Amino acid sequence: xxxxxxxxxxxxxxxxxxxxxxxxxxxxxxxxxxxxxxxxxxxxxxxxxxxxxxxxxxxxxxxxxxxxxxxxxxxxxxxxxxxxxxxxxxxxxxxxxxxxxxxxxxxxxxxxxxxxxxxxxxxxxxxxxxxxxxxxxxxxxxxxxxxxxxxxxxxxxxxxxxxxxxxxxxxxxxxxxxxxxxxxxxxxxxxxxxxxxxxxxxxxxxxxxxxxxxxxxxxxxxx
Amino acid sequence: xxxxxxxxxxxxxxxxxxxxxxxxxxxxxxxxxxxxxxxxxxxxxxxxxxxxxxxxxxxxxxxxxxxxxxxxxxxxxxxxxxxxxxxxxxxxxxxxxxxxxxxxxxxxxxxxxxxxxxxxxxxxxxxxxxxxxxxxxxxxxxxxxxxxxxxxxxxxxxxxxxxxxxxxxxxxxxxxxxxxxxxxxxxxxxxxxxxxxxxxxxxxxxxxxxxxxxxxxxxxxxxx
Numbered sequence: 001x002x003x004x005x006x007x008x009x010x011x012x013x014x015x016x017x018x019x020x021x022x023x024x025x026x027x028x029x030x031x032x033x034x035x036x037x038x039x040x041x042x043x044x045x046x047x048x049x050x051x052x053x054x055x056x057x058x059x060x061x062x063x064x065x066x067x068x069x070x071x072x073x074x075x076x077x078x079x080x081x082x083x084x085x086x087x088x089x090x091x092x093x094x095x096x097x098x099x100x101x102x103x104x105x106x107x108x109x110x111x112x113x114x115x116x117x118x119x120x121x122x123x124x125x126x127x128x129x130x131x132x133x134x135x136x137x138x139x140x141x142x143x144x145x146x147x148x149x150x151x152x153x154x155x156x157x158x159x160x161x162x163x164x165x166x167x168x169x170x171x172x173x174x175x176x177x178x179x180x181x182x183x184x185x186x187x188x189x190x191x192x193x194x195x196x197x198x199x200x201x202x203x204x205x206x207x208x209x210x211x212x213x214x215x216x217x218x219x220x221x222x223x
Numbered sequence: 224x225x226x227x228x229x230x231x232x233x234x235x236x237x238x239x240x241x242x243x244x245x246x247x248x249x250x251x252x253x254x255x256x257x258x259x260x261x262x263x264x265x266x267x268x269x270x271x272x273x274x275x276x277x278x279x280x281x282x283x284x285x286x287x288x289x290x291x292x293x294x295x296x297x298x299x300x301x302x303x304x305x306x307x308x309x310x311x312x313x314x315x316x317x318x319x320x321x322x323x324x325x326x327x328x329x330x331x332x333x334x335x336x337x338x339x340x341x342x343x344x345x346x347x348x349x350x351x352x353x354x355x356x357x358x359x360x361x362x363x364x365x366x367x368x369x370x371x372x373x374x375x376x377x378x379x380x381x382x383x384x385x386x387x388x389x390x391x392x393x394x395x396x397x398x399x400x401x402x403x404x405x406x407x408x409x410x411x412x413x414x415x416x417x418x419x420x421x422x423x424x425x426x427x428x429x430x431x432x433x434x435x436x437x438x439x440x441x442x443x444x445x446x447x
Binding site: 079 | 225240244299304308311313314
């Protein structure tokens, strides 16, 4: 396993940079986040928040700087990170023609969960987000809020060490936010990186990273 | 890492379940094949074309029908985030190639189970050579599924994938078509086939090469 061995932190970034052709989406991002802490990433549209999150999930290669996530240097040791990250992006990563339970069972199998344990976990997660009666309905018949709740179940299903959450409360009403809070909120056991437009999400964070419209950190501060 | 066999079974089962539920590919393939046979039947104006022509009709129809499935092979992965799901999971990514290869092979086998009897009804005066023809088609399916999966994964992110897939794929299939048509023509003819061993070896070699290439390079195709 390719691990640096020099850090006990969950995330260490040094001068991280990502370019798409001529355009620089993210530049000079440096920070250290300890395990169990929460980082809130704020900024306007196009500031590189999602790009940062995708790099941390090893879905995107950085074009400069270094990134060490859960002890794995990216992109060299990105394979070591697989299965340790809970990803909630703009796309729910759910198949529309499968039911909520089938989608979660598929995700569980890909993450190596034992069939019986997965069944119990899926049942309890659907119960927790108020979808226990809709588990056998197809995702295409769900409202946007229900899709988001199922996607949250999918992201936390394998009890990841690191939660990467991109606008996790979008499409959720106040009641649904309360339901998902124990899974992805401040009470979650995992290290969290939460991308948001809303400044209020920074209140529960240990650190806040504000990106300016050019993808450069405008501010990195303890909350 | 999760065992490749478990991941393979999970992905294949998911694909087959979605196909059975949506019938996105198979009915279109079968309907296309039957329609082409009807058109050839009237265009050639004969119920008993010679074996070379009959072999050509069968193989070209199967190839074009296959393109319908190949174009849709990675549709759910592209549109519903399946690629990311696979990339985030602790599995060997080449398993996705193996599962898609198997799914496409099964679709082709089902297509042929429908198309071959229709083909025989329209163009053959007896069932002679049909068993050998089915054997050749199964070997064709392996090569077609390997190249089809590879090309589909490359073309799927392009907005011109409907055009790109046949443009890249069809020239790659020429060796496969030459070998398969020689064998099918020989099987359907009253005279024995010319050098069937050589053509079988060509088919086997083609299948092996593209299965190995697909499995080896697929991981890199999933990178950003």
